[in-house]
Amino acid sequence: MTMPIEKPVYLQKVKQDNMSVLLQQIWKHEAISRVELVELTKLTSGTVTNLTQDLIQLGLIQESETSSGSVGRKRVMLKYNLERFLIIGLDISRTSYEVILTDLTGRIVKSAEGNTVGIHQPEQILDLIESHIRSMNHYAASRGTPVIGLGVSIPGPMDRKAGQLLSPVNFPGWENFPIVSTLESRFGLHVFVEDDARASALAERWYGLGRSVQDLLFITMGMGIGGGVITRGELVEGANGLYGQVGHITLVPDGQLCACGNRGCWETVGSIPGILNRWSAGHSIDEFFHAVRQGDPTAQQCLTQTLRDMESALTTLFNTYDPEIIVIGGRLYPYLAMYMNEIRAGVKERIYSFVRNRLTIEPATFGSSQNAIGAVALVFEHLLMAPLQILTAVKPAQE
Amino acid sequence: MTMPIEKPVYLQKVKQDNMSVLLQQIWKHEAISRVELVELTKLTSGTVTNLTQDLIQLGLIQESETSSGSVGRKRVMLKYNLERFLIIGLDISRTSYEVILTDLTGRIVKSAEGNTVGIHQPEQILDLIESHIRSMNHYAASRGTPVIGLGVSIPGPMDRKAGQLLSPVNFPGWENFPIVSTLESRFGLHVFVEDDARASALAERWYGLGRSVQDLLFITMGMGIGGGVITRGELVEGANGLYGQVGHITLVPDGQLCACGNRGCWETVGSIPGILNRWSAGHSIDEFFHAVRQGDPTAQQCLTQTLRDMESALTTLFNTYDPEIIVIGGRLYPYLAMYMNEIRAGVKERIYSFVRNRLTIEPATFGSSQNAIGAVALVFEHLLMAPLQILTAVKPAQE
Incomplete structure (x- = not known):
């Protein structure tokens, strides 16, 4: 032989x-x-x-x-060597953007954010962001600490291999947009893109509550409800990049038709639009919680239903993913924070008795910057997994 | 240095x-x-x-x-070398057992089964099984092809590290039973134990529909509803060994209290007892499907609800696990087989449109021997993962 x-x-x-x-x-x-x-x-x-x-x-x-x-x-x-390289994280949401420059540990060095309400042309939004990224790149160069990559957190679903979005719900203009190649050619940086909920899960995995945990479920609640599942320390992708679509578990039998195609999804009643829809259309989430505090009975009833739904959803998700920790973030979370003890108790009553004392449910570590930090964590993860590929392509920082 | x-x-x-x-x-x-x-x-x-x-x-x-x-x-x-080693697979269910002797590919060489209705002493059940295992061991020895291990499929949940069951629902006498050490000392074989649904998933992983697939969800429907999730080719365990408790997703808000602690679990309405409970207590599942065929309106209505529940549950599970294939087995499956095209169509209508043509839903490969073949697959998997550990302990087969 x-x-x-x-x-x-x-x-x-x-x-x-x-x-x-x-x-x-x-x-x-x-x-x-x-x-x-x-x-x-x-x-x-x-x-x-x-x-x-x-x-x-x-x-x-x-x-x-x-x-x-x-x-x-x-x-x-x-x-x-924490002083030597920097990372840029970009979060693009349906109504705003945030760009941060951080060190390898996710510590923010520079940041910028802005409003994109009414702009449905990806290129126009990138125009708004471009100056921030250029100035961060200049800053990095002036200090001799090159930027090793640009991470992007954005609403999914997406085709990761092709580096483009599919048809994200409620995000007009971005269908099939080739975000990776567009950003790479604009900035000459390694670009990595991930679904916002999953990017947020990576923020916990590398910089937050997931550092000492193997199995973690991240849930983001805002205009939609999304999830990222870490199993044995790794973010799970699934066969079609749809693993962890936790907002689309059926909660209301024969409920409202959801944009995903299912009926009665948790998102249709538990997201910000879902809550407002169930309460009284035409109001804001601030107004809703104000009404709750004022003792408005229909608002209070709607809140009670929202909390019970959340307990039901979290129980289902515990039974499916068996995480050590459930982390909850997103724009809705600050409003729910004061009810979390009640929710925890409700969930613990419904899961297997022998695990009641093991499950913890915690708020996201990075608050409103969770997505952007997640975008940074995405680059950091690629650096750890493929250091030669990332670093050999990094141009020495120049002024 | x-x-x-x-x-x-x-x-x-x-x-x-x-x-x-x-x-x-x-x-x-x-x-x-x-x-x-x-x-x-x-x-x-x-x-x-x-x-x-x-x-x-x-x-x-x-x-x-x-x-x-x-x-x-x-x-x-x-x-x-398929002629050189054999494996024994043992399935213990709530009412029966099955023991099989197979080659490394899961091909059955010998088999035996029996009824255990009314016996709630594990040791008594093992007494019934013992002669079969001893005679299989003798047969293997007489051919000079040693048995490399004994795999066991049994209702969970279990503590895999301790090698004992926890408190399986509806399975009196088995709480905290040290099944691994008991069987090892009885038979002098390597013993591996797994939850029946997960063992069934392993049967597909190594010998069935999972051989060419990375992400597979196995669902077993019978007296309960259980699941096994294969992600990136590996059976997922979770933080507490509870990953994939698919029978315990909430399907009926404020529904019936389930033995797991949750309310309205799929299992409470979709398992054999669940269906009979919703229809008319005191009958068998054979009688139920006979009534359906006779055109009994309450039975037909109950069936329709069961099928709609199943579509809802499968949609939820698709959105959480994003499998390439969903495989359904268990004692209830043969009754449902004729409705599977209807169920497939119902699920495909409810999942994201871009994946509709990608998902397949198939029956389990090994029918009523799925669990026992899964027990064999469990041993085979250990052989592949730790060949030295398994083989160096195997005694040369002797008559």
């Missing part, structure tokens, strides 16, 4: 995969020695030595001050 | 992981050359040569007749 000569492209792939394993461990432990990396990753000491050297040369990690080991000897620790 | 000496235990782990990668590829392709294995796995040719040699020595794979390659040269193909 003759064996083929090693193919360099495979070796490059193996190298990158091993780097990824090391980067994930360094992220998890914040600071870690090479000896510990060998123990945790099962890579040989030679591989760890070589790859960490490469990662130091790439500027991604650095040796930190020596720290004393268990027997008093000093050890060299490795950690991320 | 000093590096530690390689630890043999890590190398053993790496070796087994690489073997697992090779075994999965050989399974997927049925017959494959070493050259192709190198290309597909990115392992070095030396590693592939050494590990396949080890696997041949273990008796798990064999070189097959040379087959002609693209340029007319003969190539040595590797494939599973």
Whole structure:
């Protein structure tokens, strides 16, 4: 039997995969020695030595001050070089945008936001955003810290492979828009795009409540209801990129027709338009909660129904996804915050008794910037998974 | 910086992981050359040569007749040695058991089944099963083909780490029963246990409709309604082993209290007891479908509601799990088979229009033996994931 000569492209792939394993461990432990990396990753000491050297040369990690080991000897620790690279996160919603420049940990360095009500031309919206991204790029260049990528959070569903949106509900003008190629050619950056709810889940995965958890469900409640499911530490995509369409579980049998095609979806009664529709059309969500506080009986009844629906939906979702933690965010969340203890109690009464004390339900970590931080986390995740691919394409920052 | 000496235990782990990668590829392709294995796995040719040699020595794979390659040269193909090892699968349901002896492909060599109605002592049920397993073991020994493990499918939920059941609904006597250690000491075999619905999903994953699919949802409908979710080719467990409790999605707001703690679960109206309860207590499911065929209006109305509920539930589950295929099995399925086209059409009308032509809904591959085949698949999966662990403990078959 003759064996083929090693193919360099495979070796490059193996190298990158091993780097990824090391980067994930360094992220998890914040600071870690090479000896510990060998123990945790099962890579040989030679591989760890070589790859960490490469990662130091790439500027991604650095040796930190020596720290004393268990027997008093000093050890060299490795950690991320947080000063060296920046990331841009862009959130485009149906009515506004937010752009942030952050370090690798998602710490915001610069930010900008704006209103897009009434603008249904993607190119026009990108025109509004362009100056912010250019100025962030300039800022990064002036400090010698290149931007490694631009993450985008936007309403789904989308075709990730083609880098374009499909036909997002209630988001005219964006059908089939080739967002990845358009932004790449405008800015010369690596561009990654994700559904807003899933981007938000990634924000928790890498920077928030998901750092120490393997199974997490993120739910965003606003003009729609969306979800992102982290299973065994990974965001799940599904066969058609539709995994975790939690707003489209049936809650009201033979209920209102939803834009997705189903009837009685949770979104039709639990989102902001859903609540207002059930209460009294033509009002705002502020007015609704004001009426609740004023003791308006129809508003209070509508709120009660909304909370019971939410308990029912969260119970269904617990039984389907079995998460360790459910995180809830979105524009509606601040209004619901004061009812969360009641909702938690309602859900815990309805799930299997042996897990009642294990489930936690928490608010999203990053409030109104959750989507934008999620867009950053998306780039960060790609950096961890494919560091060579991301970093070798980064142009040295120039003024 | 000093590096530690390689630890043999890590190398053993790496070796087994690489073997697992090779075994999965050989399974997927049925017959494959070493050259192709190198290309597909990115392992070095030396590693592939050494590990396949080890696997041949273990008796798990064999070189097959040379087959002609693209340029007319003969190539040595590797494939599973299907004659060399056997697996026992045991299904314990609330009213019966089934034991099967199969080869590595799940082909049944021997089988036995029996009734357990009224017996609520696990040890008594195991007494009934014991002679079958012993005679299968003897048969295997007489042919010189050792049994590599005993897989068990049983109603959940369970604590997999502890190897014992928790408190399965409607299954008296089995609470906290240490099934794994009990069976291991009775039979001296590796024992693996899984929830019946999830075992059934594994049957599809390794031997059925899941062989060419990454994302599959298995639903079993009978005395209860259970599910098993395959995502990216792997059965998902969840934080508490509860992932895929599809029978416990809320279908009827403020509906009947379910044993799980929730109200209005699909199981309360869609399982055999659920249907009978809604129709007219005290009858059997045979009588119900007989009444439907006779044109009994209350039975027909109840059936219509059952089918609409099923469409609603399947739509919810499609939107949560985004599977490529939904497979339905269980004792109730044969009665529903004639309505499946109607159900398919109902679901397709309710899911996102762009995926309508992609989703398929199919019957389970193994009919009434689905659970037992699933128990076999569970052992087979462990063999593929940890071949050294499974095979080195197998005693040579003796008469």
